[in-house]
Amino acid sequence: xxxxxxxxxxxxxxxxxxxxxxxxxxxxxxxxxxxxxxxxxxxxxxxxxxxxxxxxxxxxxxxxxxxxxxxxxxxxxxxxxxxxxxxxxxxxxxxxxxxxxxxxxxxxxxxxxxxxxxxxxxxxxxxxxxxxxxxxxxxxxxxxxxxxxxxxxxxxxxxxxxxxxxxxxxxxxxxxxxxxxxxxxxxxxxxxxxxxxxxxxxxxxxxxxxxxxxxxxxxxxxxxxxxxxxxxxxxxxxxxxxxxxxxxxxxxxxxxxxxxxxxxxxxxxxxxxxxxxxxxxxxxxxxxxxxxxxxxxxxxxxxxxxxxxxxxxxxxxxxxxxxxxxxxxxxxxxxxxxxxxx
Amino acid sequence: xxxxxxxxxxxxxxxxxxxxxxxxxxxxxxxxxxxxxxxxxxxxxxxxxxxxxxxxxxxxxxxxxxxxxxxxxxxxxxxxxxxxxxxxxxxxxxxxxxxxxxxxxxxxxxxxxxxxxxxxxxxxxxxxxxxxxxxxxxxxxxxxxxxxxxxxxxxxxxxxxxxxxxxxxxxxxxxxxxxxxxxxxxxxxxxxxxxxxxxxxxxxxxxxxxxxxxxxxxxxxxxxxxxxxxxxxxxxxxxxxxxxxxxxxxxxxxxxxxxxxxxxxxxxxxxxxxxxxxxxxxxxxxxxxxxxxxxxxxxxxxxxxxxxxxxxxxxxxxxxxxxxxxxxxxxxxxxxxxxxxx
DNA sequence: CAGCAGTTTTGAAAGATTTCAGAATGCTTG
DNA sequence: CAAGCATTCTGAAATCTTTCAAAACTGCTG
Numbered sequence: 177x178x179x180x181x182x183x184x185x186x187x188x189x190x191x192x193x194x195x196x197x198x199x200x201x202x203x204x205x206x207x208x209x210x211x212x213x214x215x216x217x218x219x220x221x222x223x224x225x226x227x228x229x230x231x232x233x234x235x236x237x238x239x240x241x242x243x244x245x246x247x248x249x250x251x252x253x254x255x256x257x258x259x260x261x262x263x264x265x266x267x268x269x270x271x272x273x274x275x276x277x278x279x280x281x282x283x284x285x286x287x288x289x290x291x292x293x294x295x296x297x298x299x300x301x302x303x304x305x306x307x308x309x310x311x312x313x314x315x316x317x318x319x320x321x322x323x324x325x326x327x328x329x330x331x332x333x334x335x336x337x338x339x340x341x342x343x344x345x346x347x348x349x350x351x352x353x354x355x356x357x358x359x360x361x362x363x364x365x366x367x368x369x370x371x372x373x374x375x376x377x378x379x380x381x382x383x384x385x386x387x388x389x390x391x392x393x394x395x396x397x398x399x400x401x402x403x404x405x406x407x408x409x410x411x412x413x414x415x416x417x418x419x420x421x422x423x424x425x426x427x428x429x430x431x432x433x434x435x436x437x438x439x440x441x442x443x444x445x446x447x448x449x450x451x452x453x454x455x456x457x458x459x460x461x462x463x464x465x466x467x468x469x470x471x472x473x474x475x476x477x478x479x480x481x482x483x484x485x486x487x488x489x490x491x492x493x494x495x496x497x498x499x500x501x502x503x504x505x506x507x508x509x510x511x512x513x514x515x516x517x518x
Numbered sequence: 519x520x521x522x523x524x525x526x527x528x529x530x531x532x533x534x535x536x537x538x539x540x541x542x543x544x545x546x547x548x549x550x551x552x553x554x555x556x557x558x559x560x561x562x563x564x565x566x567x568x569x570x571x572x573x574x575x576x577x578x579x580x581x582x583x584x585x586x587x588x589x590x591x592x593x594x595x596x597x598x599x600x601x602x603x604x605x606x607x608x609x610x611x612x613x614x615x616x617x618x619x620x621x622x623x624x625x626x627x628x629x630x631x632x633x634x635x636x637x638x639x640x641x642x643x644x645x646x647x648x649x650x651x652x653x654x655x656x657x658x659x660x661x662x663x664x665x666x667x668x669x670x671x672x673x674x675x676x677x678x679x680x681x682x683x684x685x686x687x688x689x690x691x692x693x694x695x696x697x698x699x700x701x702x703x704x705x706x707x708x709x710x711x712x713x714x715x716x717x718x719x720x721x722x723x724x725x726x727x728x729x730x731x732x733x734x735x736x737x738x739x740x741x742x743x744x745x746x747x748x749x750x751x752x753x754x755x756x757x758x759x760x761x762x763x764x765x766x767x768x769x770x771x772x773x774x775x776x777x778x779x780x781x782x783x784x785x786x787x788x789x790x791x792x793x794x795x796x797x798x799x800x801x802x803x804x805x806x807x808x809x810x811x812x813x814x815x816x817x818x819x820x821x822x823x824x825x826x827x828x829x830x831x832x833x834x835x836x837x838x839x840x841x842x843x844x845x846x847x848x849x850x851x852x853x854x855x856x857x858x859x860x
Numbered sequence: 861c862a863g864c865a866g867t868t869t870t871g872a873a874a875g876a877t878t879t880c881a882g883a884a885t886g887c888t889t890g
Numbered sequence: 891c892a893a894g895c896a897t898t899c900t901g902a903a904a905t906c907t908t909t910c911a912a913a914a915c916t917g918c919t920g
Contacts, residue, residue: 223629547899571878
């Protein structure tokens with residue numbers, strides 16, 4: 177920058193004002209400075225700038241699974257908006273490990289990010305650990321117990337309720353559930369919706385029809401296997417996330433159980449990564465009935481709210497209230513659900 | 519930091535050495551400083567540090583598609599290694615737009631990242647634009663024409679050659695190709711491998727069997743539709759990337775054409791995002807025969823080489839030679855390829 | 861042409877760290 | 891106990907910007 181100033185025959189202060197597009201510098205000098213910038217191929221030092229103005233125009237985003245279609249879409253939504261507003265995003269994969277999550281948060285704080293987007297793996301999110309630092313924070317997807325801040329997530333209870341009603345309306349009474357780990361809010365809420373629909377229909381949920389997977393393919397596979405081996409197996413399977421649904425399908429296909437003829441399958445999360453809205457679920461055979469979360473929108477909204485917190489008065493005022501924002505999900509009925517066998 | 523120093527009754531220089539774990543400070547003071555750090559909940563300012571030491575411990579990564587399974591896996595591989603080595607990664611989605619790519623590169627340079635990982639959309643990659651800045655750079659996936667630096671990619675020619683041979687060995691002679699855009703090296707190389715295998719088998723590639731898609735689902739769909747409508751349609755379809763393969767399957771299913779009974783399908787890119795190595799391709803019906811790139815490994819290697827360039831002598835010496843690193847791909851024969859109908 | 865009100869331009873401080881030359885301290889040795 | 895030598899500690903400079911008070915300039919008015 178000093179070089180630019182020298183070449184243009186002005187002070188660095190002038191160069192600074194020109195670069196930041198502030199007015200108050202004559203057209204003549206402006207041009208000279210710009211030429212010098214070109215000539216020297218000068219790129220302003222964002223680091224020094226950040227130090228001085230105390231903001232980095234950087235958002236940290238940490239999530240438990242970086243390459244899962246759901247999270248990849250959330251990331252895309254968030255990144256899109258951020259880039260549009262001149263922010264960059266620092267991506268951190270916590271790999272579902274609480275320790276790594278904390279260490280990532282710690283480095284993000286050291287890096288003085290302007291805000292953090294977090295899908296916390298920690299059910300008892302250490303609000304007290306985090307609170308002292310004044311970094312704007314928006315959670316997404318999961319709601320840690322006792323957290324009182326902003327979080328944007330899917331309306332899981334409702335979505336699950338509607339999905340269950342779909343199964344019931346087809347005539348299913350013995351519905352097997354493959355839930356996620358306890359204390360992860362998404363799983364708890366989906367369970368709640370399921371229970372509500374069942375009890376409204378005066379159906380009881382049997383203990384042996386209730387399984388907990390680990391939100392991974394392996395878990396879905398195991399649970400489905402166990403469920404189908406019961407003396408009186410369920411006529412429908414409701415799986416609480418995308419990975420587990422794949423496990424379920426695999427288990428059924430290996431066991432030679434027809435879907436939807438013998439058993440219906442309904443899964444959470446549609447399969448849309450990178451496909452301009454086209455869904456993979458239609459490519460399966462049978463095409464899967466799923467609950468589609470608006471993952472892209474979820475990322476975008478979370479980012480929008482976060483940016484709103486960072487620079488208030490910049491539009492989106494209304495969003496900045498603390499609380500839980502719930503995005504609707506959509507039940508996409510396709511071929512994997514049908515009336516139970518007689 | 520000044521506060522910490524004051525509380526511990528030492529100079530900031532001492533605090534600095536303690537924090538950086540350098541030796542040369544007595545055990546007594548070390549402890550006092552650490553206590554002060556705890557007491558004040560002090561996190562060192564990475565920004566100021568970066569300014570002073572002239573490195574940010576940040577890697578910029580720009581790619582044309584952030585949520586596509588292939589790129590998501592590459593990202594995961596790269597991030598894994600980076601995190602492990604204490605680097606953070608700034609993610610940029612160029613959305614396949616040359617202008618956005620350039621603007622992202624520009625901000626990465628301003629942000630003084632220590633290195634850049636790039637899958638360039640620009641076939642005539644502006645090496646001269648980039649060269650003057652001394653930022654270590656490693657390309658991945660695509661090789662822009664005339665680029666002379668390090669790039670890590672799949673051995674596309676060989677992979678495509680072997681895939682084609684598989685089709686030929688099944689007895690196919692009329693093979694339709696759905697290639698990517700011209701000048702994108704991955705597409706060109708895959709085409710080369712295909713041509714080689716064909717000519718070795720003394721099969722000629724007819725003009726009307728050769729189509730160019732845009733590497734998107736829509737393109738694969740269109741091309742497949744056109745190919746199947748020919749008077750004498752191909753007995754096998756070879757699609758050059760993942761998205762287009764989905765389009766192909768969709769077209770076939772809509773047209774009611776049986777696979778592999780009437781036409782065999784072979785696609786590039788396996789479907790493994792976030793699934794611990796389990797492949798979606800097995801979930802389709804029929805299960806897809808694919809060429810599986812080692813996407814995770816590709817990201818990891820690219821990052822490894824980049825970090826090697828950044829701090830030489832830190833192991834991985836051998837990698838740092840400029841040139842093209844080619845990772846092997848694996849042909850996974852499943853159910854979508856079979857001998858042609860008689 | 862002095863005085864004045866704007867408008868441009870600049871010099872220097874500040875931001876949080878690292879680095880390094882040198883000051884201070886403690887210990888050994890002759 | 892003075893000298894010499896390690897070892898520990900510190901003060902100040904340097905990194906690249908932005909900011910702001912003040913200086914310099916411009917054009918007008920009386």
